[in-house]
Amino acid sequence: MSTRLTIKEILAKTTAHFKKYELQTPRLDAEVLLADLLGMERIELYVNFDRPLETEEVDQYRKRVIQRSKRIPVAYIIGYQEFMSLEFKVNDQVLIPRPETEHLVETALEKIESLTKESLQVVELCTGSGAVVISLAKQLGELAVTKEIDYVATDISKSALEIAQENASKHGVLEWIEFLSGDLLVPLEDLANKADLLLANPPYIATEEWEQLQPEVKREPELALKAGEDGLEFYRRIISGAESVIAEQGLLGLEIGLGQAEAVQKLLLDKGFIEVEVIDDYAEIPRVIFAKKSS
Ligand SMILES: C[S@@+](CC[C@H](N)C(=O)[O-])C[C@H]1O[C@@H](n2cnc3c(N)ncnc32)[C@H](O)[C@@H]1O
Structure with a gap:
């Protein structure tokens, strides 16, 4: 059985994590960082909620989450x-x-x-x-x-x-x-x-x-x-x-x-x-x- 995290699961985890860091828009930030990484529009995350993420994608996302937790603005992380x-x-x-x-x-x-x-x-x-x-x-x-x-x-x-x-x-x-x-x-x-x-x-x-x-x-x-x-x-x-x-x-x-x-x-x-x-x-x-x- 696959234990890979789905889009839905990783967004929920990240939102909870960002809340702990007192970010003002935790869910939005989690979505924007993931949508950009996967080359999707935010709405597509919802359509693909059950898609399991590749290990490489999770690793890259984790790096972004760490940056954001250090209060680096989302725009600087995604570059636009x-x-x-x-x-x-x-x-x-x-x-x-x-x-x-x-x-x-x-x-x-x-x-x-x-x-x-x-x-x-x-x-x-x-x-x-x-x-x-x-x-x-x-x-x-x-x-x-x-x-x-x-x-x-x-x-x-x-x-x-x-x-x-x-x-x-x-x-x-x-x-x-x-x-x-x-x-x-x-x-x-x-x-x-x-x-x-x-x-x-x-x-x-x-x-x-x-x-x-x-x-x-x-x-x-x-x-x-x-x-x-x-x-x-x-x-x-x-x-x-x-x-x-x-x-x-x-x-x-x-x-x-x-x-x-x-x-x-x-x-x-x-x-x-x-x-x-x-x-x-x-x-x-x-x-x-x-x-x-x-x-
Ligand atoms: C508030 S930002 C505005 C940037 C952009 N116009 C915008 O609205 O997003 C102010 C800009 O003024 C520049 N700046 C600061 N001191 C300046 C100076 N003495 N002469 C010219 N530009 C200066 C900064 O480098 C910065 O790019």
């Missing part, structure tokens, strides 16, 4: 994260793109469609895995938007830019996007007053907040998260320099952290930006701010 229905390669050199950042992309898409200029310059600062700029380029490409759009994306991390370029290539938009390395607006010298849309999801975690983060989040690059004592360091720097890069009537779009809307709005108004608009996410949390450069 879905964002805007696209798969992005990730490793521990880049932030794992978050679902809430889709609001930045969706709002940017609406704004781009409403801009009347025929040719546009879109710039993303702090691109990380490239999820934002690549999703934008891909979606606008598919919508066959009649505008001519140039994209520039920057990051201070060269290893992040390598991943972003790989992702751009994977999604067929590498030749549309210029990737530049450097500190915030510094690589954009040639773009003075040219950006019609300047986007960023910068680091925004305050020093005190850092201590309270889940262990998984602390596995992500500190460079992608930490933003000084009050978490506003990057907003201050971006907003004070953005004016020189943004074209007349151009827009600045920023993702913001919990409770930062008022402070960022004030920074924008103090710098003379107009039409400051705060956009909530589905949980009605202010998540994105757009503002126009005054002419």
Whole structure:
């Protein structure tokens, strides 16, 4: 009689194990790790509940379970994260793109469609895995938007830019996007007053907040998260320099952290930006701010 574990059994065991380690989504994590290993969709695990696993599969799965128990994020273990229905390669050199950042992309898409200029310059600062700029380029490409759009994306991390370029290539938009390395607006010298849309999801975690983060989040690059004592360091720097890069009537779009809307709005108004608009996410949390450069 076979004593090999079935899919159903190994999922039950792993879920119980992850619960002991106080993971927030034990069953989901167990399923995602197994489905990826077996090259299946999660739903297929259920259809194949009674399938016995090969010894080799169990060994490989066990390695993944050990990694997850050490609080390595699922996305780093399987090597990718879905964002805007696209798969992005990730490793521990880049932030794992978050679902809430889709609001930045969706709002940017609406704004781009409403801009009347025929040719546009879109710039993303702090691109990380490239999820934002690549999703934008891909979606606008598919919508066959009649505008001519140039994209520039920057990051201070060269290893992040390598991943972003790989992702751009994977999604067929590498030749549309210029990737530049450097500190915030510094690589954009040639773009003075040219950006019609300047986007960023910068680091925004305050020093005190850092201590309270889940262990998984602390596995992500500190460079992608930490933003000084009050978490506003990057907003201050971006907003004070953005004016020189943004074209007349151009827009600045920023993702913001919990409770930062008022402070960022004030920074924008103090710098003379107009039409400051705060956009909530589905949980009605202010998540994105757009503002126009005054002419
Ligand atoms: C919150 S992550 C955003 C990544 C990606 N855009 C996303 O939304 O998933 C912030 C990014 O800012 C980059 N970064 C940190 N300091 C920077 C700086 N001074 N200049 C440019 N990029 C910086 C980090 O390397 C990281 O990739």
